[in-house]
Amino acid sequence: MSEIRVGIDLGGTKVEGIALQRRELGGQERHGSREGDGEYVTLARVRRATERDRGYEHILDVTAEVLAETERQAGVKNVARVGIGMPGSLTEAGMVKNANTTALNGRPFRSDLVARLGRPIVFANDANCFALAERVLGAARGARVTFGVIMGTGVGGGIVIADEGAPRVWDGAQGIAGEWGHVALEPERGPACYCGRRGCIETYLSGPFIEKDYLARAGVARRLVDVAAARATDPAARATLEHLTEMFGRALATVVNVLDPDVIVLGGGVSNVDVLYDAGIEALRRWAFTDVLRTRVVKNAVGDSAGVFGAAFLPK
Numbered sequence: 001m002s003e004i005r006v007g008i009d010l011g012g013t014k015v016e017g018i019a020l021q022r023r024e025l026g027g028q029e030r031h032g033s034r035e036g037d038g039e040y041v042t043l044a045r046v047r048r049a050t051e052r053d054r055g056y057e058h059i060l061d062v063t064a065e066v067l068a069e070t071e072r073q074a075g076v077k078n079v080a081r082v083g084i085g086m087p088g089s090l091t092e093a094g095m096v097k098n099a100n101t102t103a104l105n106g107r108p109f110r111s112d113l114v115a116r117l118g119r120p121i122v123f124a125n126d127a128n129c130f131a132l133a134e135r136v137l138g139a140a141r142g143a144r145v146t147f148g149v150i151m152g153t154g155v156g157g158g159i160v161i162a163d164e165g166a167p168r169v170w171d172g173a174q175g176i177a178g179e180w181g182h183v184a185l186e187p188e189r190g191p192a193c194y195c196g197r198r199g200c201i202e203t204y205l206s207g208p209f210i211e212k213d214y215l216a217r218a219g220v221a222r223r224l225v226d227v228a229a230a231r232a233t234d235p236a237a238r239a240t241l242e243h244l245t246e247m248f249g250r251a252l253a254t255v256v257n258v259l260d261p262d263v264i265v266l267g268g269g270v271s272n273v274d275v276l277y278d279a280g281i282e283a284l285r286r287w288a289f290t291d292v293l294r295t296r297v298v299k300n301a302v303g304d305s306a307g308v309f310g311a312a313f314l315p316k
C-alpha cells in the first residue's frame with residue numbers, strides 16, 4: 001500500500017483529523033516537480049468539538065479519539081506518519097506556550113499524547129502547517145522557499161524549504177522561525193502589543209488592529225470587510241488602507257531581505273483585502289533591497305483546510 005499519512009488540527013473550537021494516501025505520479029517525474037509533489041487522495045475526514053472548557057485531560061482524550069476514528073474510517077491501523085498542528089509553540093522541555101487554548105499552556109502535551117498513542121508524532125504550529133499545505137497542494141506549489149503568512153486576529157508566519165527533497169518546515173534554533181508578527185517596526189511610538197512591546201507587525205496587519213485604526217480615523221466602528229469595500233467613497237477607509245499597505249510593504253521587506261523566498265502566500269481574514277495584492281506589493285517593491293522583485297505574493301488556495309492538510313505533511 002502506498003504512503004498513508006494522518007494530520008490532526010487541534011483548534012480552539014474543533015479538532016479535525018484527515019487521512020491521506022499518496023498516489024504516485026508514475027515512472028516519469030513531471031517537469032519542474034520535486035519530491036513531495038504527488039497527488040493525494042483523502043481517505044477519511046473527522047471533526048469533533050474541542051470542548052476546551054472541560055480541561056486538559058479532555059483535550060487529550062478528544063485528540064486521541066479523533067486519531068482513532070480517522071484511522072477507523074480510513075480502514076488503516078497504527079499509521080506511522082502522524083502530524084499535529086496546534087496554535088502556540090513548545091518550549092525546549094516540551095511544554096506548550098502561547099496557545100489560545102489556555103488549558104494546554106504549561107502542560108507537557110506532546111509527551112502526554114505520545115505516551116497515550118504509543119507512537120512518535122510530529123508537532124508544529126498552525127502557521128507552519130498553513131505554509132506547508134500551501135506549498136504541497138496550494139498557491140506555492142513548486143517553490144523552493146515559501147513564506148506563509150497568517151493575518152487574522154494575530155499575525156504569524158511559517159517557512160517551508162524544498163531543496164533536494166520533500167518540502168519541510170524550517171523551525172529554527174529555538175522553534176520560532178517565521179514568528180514574524182512580533183518584529184517591532186515602531187518600538188517607540190507604535191501601538192502596544194500583548195507581547196509587551198510596541199509597534200509589532202501584528203499591531204498593523206491583524207484584523208482587530210486595522211479596525212482600531214479605522215475607528216481612530218473615522219470615529220465610528222466598521223468591520224474590516226466594510227472598510228475594504230468603502231475605499232472609493234470613504235476618506236477614512238482610504239487612509240486606513242494606505243497605512244495598511246505601507247506597513248505591509250515594510251513588514252514583508254524584512255522577510256524578503258533575509259529569506260528571499262520564491263513565494264509569499266497570504267492567509268487569514270486579512271488576506272481577503274484586495275489592495276494588498278496591488279498597492280501592498282507596490283510598497284514591498286519600494287522597501288525591499290532589490291530593483292526587481294521576483295518573489296510572488298499570492299493568496300492562499302487551500303484555505304480553511306490548510307491546518308489539517310499541513311499537519312498531515314509534517315512527518316517525513
Ligand SMILES: [Zn+2]
Pocket residue numbers: 181182193194195196197200202
Ligand atoms: Zn508583539
